[in-house]
Amino acid sequence: MTKSITSPVSVRGPADHDVRDQIVAAATEHFSHYGYEKTTVSDLAKAIGFSKAYIYKFFQSKQAIGEVICAHCLNQIETEIRTAVEDAERAPEKLRRMFSVGVQASLRLFFRDRKLYEIASSAAGGRWHAVLVYEERIQGMITDILQEGRRTGDFERKTPVDEATMAIYLVMRPYLDPLLLQHNFDYADAAPAQLSSLVLRSLSP
Amino acid sequence: MTKSITSPVSVRGPADHDVRDQIVAAATEHFSHYGYEKTTVSDLAKAIGFSKAYIYKFFQSKQAIGEVICAHCLNQIETEIRTAVEDAERAPEKLRRMFSVGVQASLRLFFRDRKLYEIASSAAGGRWHAVLVYEERIQGMITDILQEGRRTGDFERKTPVDEATMAIYLVMRPYLDPLLLQHNFDYADAAPAQLSSLVLRSLSP
Numbered sequence: 313m314t315k316s317i318t319s320p321v322s323v324r325g326p327a328d329h330d331v332r333d334q335i336v337a338a339a340t341e342h343f344s345h346y347g348y349e350k351t352t353v354s355d356l357a358k359a360i361g362f363s364k365a366y367i368y369k370f371f372q373s374k375q376a377i378g379e380v381i382c383a384h385c386l387n388q389i390e391t392e393i394r395t396a397v398e399d400a401e402r403a404p405e406k407l408r409r410m411f412s413v414g415v416q417a418s419l420r421l422f423f424r425d426r427k428l429y430e431i432a433s434s435a436a437g438g439r440w441h442a443v444l445v446y447e448e449r450i451q452g453m454i455t456d457i458l459q460e461g462r463r464t465g466d467f468e469r470k471t472p473v474d475e476a477t478m479a480i481y482l483v484m485r486p487y488l489d490p491l492l493l494q495h496n497f498d499y500a501d502a503a504p505a506q507l508s509s510l511v512l513r514s515l516s517p
Numbered sequence: 518m519t520k521s522i523t524s525p526v527s528v529r530g531p532a533d534h535d536v537r538d539q540i541v542a543a544a545t546e547h548f549s550h551y552g553y554e555k556t557t558v559s560d561l562a563k564a565i566g567f568s569k570a571y572i573y574k575f576f577q578s579k580q581a582i583g584e585v586i587c588a589h590c591l592n593q594i595e596t597e598i599r600t601a602v603e604d605a606e607r608a609p610e611k612l613r614r615m616f617s618v619g620v621q622a623s624l625r626l627f628f629r630d631r632k633l634y635e636i637a638s639s640a641a642g643g644r645w646h647a648v649l650v651y652e653e654r655i656q657g658m659i660t661d662i663l664q665e666g667r668r669t670g671d672f673e674r675k676t677p678v679d680e681a682t683m684a685i686y687l688v689m690r691p692y693l694d695p696l697l698l699q700h701n702f703d704y705a706d707a708a709p710a711q712l713s714s715l716v717l718r719s720l721s722p
């Protein structure tokens with residue numbers, strides 16, 4: 313409680329963002345050690361050295377903190393995919409890279425480096441806002457690649473773009489969604505190439 | 518223990534099968550009420566009214582009973598798929614039916630009617646023999662349809678058959694494997710048709 317008196321919370325401005333970032337960083341660390349589900353805001357407060365009330369000044373709930381962590385994580389995956397896609401010259405190669413880099417980045421962020429699996433699966437299972445935004449952006453990326461490939465003549469133009477986008481998204485989804493990806497480790501190396509080839513055959517003009 | 522004295526276990530023959538069937542039927546009932554993981558062979562023995570030792574004369578372990586139940590369940594799904602496929606005239610329609618009936622039968626047997634989800638997920642997670650056999654048969658069915666479609670000129674012939682088979686299997690797998698299917702309920706109605714169309718576009722000559 314003393315924190316809320318000496319804190320910069322009454323001065324609205326950049327300082328608030330600093331405190332929010334500090335809470336998010338500490339929570340990320342804590343969640344990846346002890347798990348998201350088991351941790352309460354009280355545990356978090358103790359670990360960070362803030363009062364529970366002070367944390368609630370910045371975040372309405374544990375999920376609100378989780379949402380920020382989840383959004384960071386999904387943004388990072390999205391950035392890696394975008395970078396890989398931009399590096400490719402033509403639409404078919406863009407689609408291949410989107411799939412392979414998406415799977416690699418998801419495996420690394422959800423399961424290996426950051427151990428954010430539990431928070432990512434809560435987010436995916438609960439259809440958090442960050443997840444919906446991410447899914448929409450992934451679908452948008454597929455549409456962009458499809459339209460580019462149609463312009464350059466690499467892809468067929470008969471199938472409605474939204475139908476083709478959704479079907480390709482459904483092919484990728486089991487390797488991007490952490491709830492599905494956890495049961496696909498045995499396939500995660502080979503499947504992206506095999507499925508990209510199938511998808512590209514489906515797009516041949 | 519009295520059971521093992523009065524039982525037909527010393528007379529090898531059809532009677533053994535009757536007892537095995539009786540144990541499997543009772544275990545199926547018990548597992549779908551109380552769950553596979555939580556149930557022990559002792560619980561099962563009590564519920565059936567047999568001694569534990571008597572059950573062990575017929576099955577080496579709980580998993581051995583589970584394997585039989587699982588094999589029954591997967592055989593039923595396979596039979597439903599085969600019947601639907603045989604009813605279709607041409608290869609493209611066979612592929613569509615294989616996907617849609619496979620998903621419907623899996624949803625019904627794993628999750629609705631028989632509530633065999635828990636045993637099916639133990640089987641899928643542990644790669645039980647029955648699961649490996651089933652996966653091979655599903656892949657065999659895909660190969661058969663592909664080869665029929667190539668003969669009739671409905672499908673392209675450039676892609677190696679085993680490559681096309683595996684890619685199509687990977688597209689179907691998230692809707693047949695209970696571990697993945699549990700996270701695909703929202704997609705289980707629309708995805709089979711959308712994905713079948715994509716697969717058929719990939720096969721166009």
